[in-house]
Amino acid sequence: MDLLKSMKISSSGLSANRKRIEAISSNIANAQTTRTAEGGPYRRKEVVFGSEPARDSFSEILEGEIDAKAQTVHATEVVSTNKAPVLKYDPNHPDANEQGYVAMPDINVMKEMADMISAQRAYESNISAINTTKSMAMKALEIGRN
Numbered sequence: 001m002d003l004l005k006s007m008k009i010s011s012s013g014l015s016a017n018r019k020r021i022e023a024i025s026s027n028i029a030n031a032q033t034t035r036t037a038e039g040g041p042y043r044r045k046e047v048v049f050g051s052e053p054a055r056d057s058f059s060e061i062l063e064g065e066i067d068a069k070a071q072t073v074h075a076t077e078v079v080s081t082n083k084a085p086v087l088k089y090d091p092n093h094p095d096a097n098e099q100g101y102v103a104m105p106d107i108n109v110m111k112e113m114a115d116m117i118s119a120q121r122a123y124e125s126n127i128s129a130i131n132t133t134k135s136m137a138m139k140a141l142e143i144g145r146n
Helices: 003-029 109-145
Strands: 045-053 071-080 086-089 101-104
Touching (some): 003 045, 003 109
Antiparallel strands (some): 045 071
C-alpha cells in the first residue's frame, strides 16, 4: 500500500468519527429536550458507517491482491432511533400530560459520554496514523537526498 492511500484511509476515518462526535454532542445537548419541530421529545441520533474499496481509478482497480483488502470508511447516514420516550413524573412541566407525566428523550448521558470517548480515541488514532505516514514520507525524502 502506498503512502497516499494510507493517508486517504486515515482521513476517511477522521471524517467518519467527526460525524459520530457531532451526533453524540447533539444527543448530549438535547438530553432534556421535550419539544421538537417534528413534535414530541428529541430522538437520539446514531451514525451508520459503511466502507468502500480505497480505489479511485481504473489502474488502481487493476493493482494486486495486497491492496484489494484496503477499505475506506464513511458515514452513510445519521438516523434517529425509534425508541419510545421515557415518561417522567413532573406535573409542573409545561409539556406534562393530564396525568403529570412528561415524555423525555431516551438518552443515557453516561453512555453518550462513553461513546464520545470512544469516538475521540478513534479520531486520535487516525491522526497518529497520518502523522506516522507523514514521518515515513519525510524519512524517504531524506534517504533520497543522501
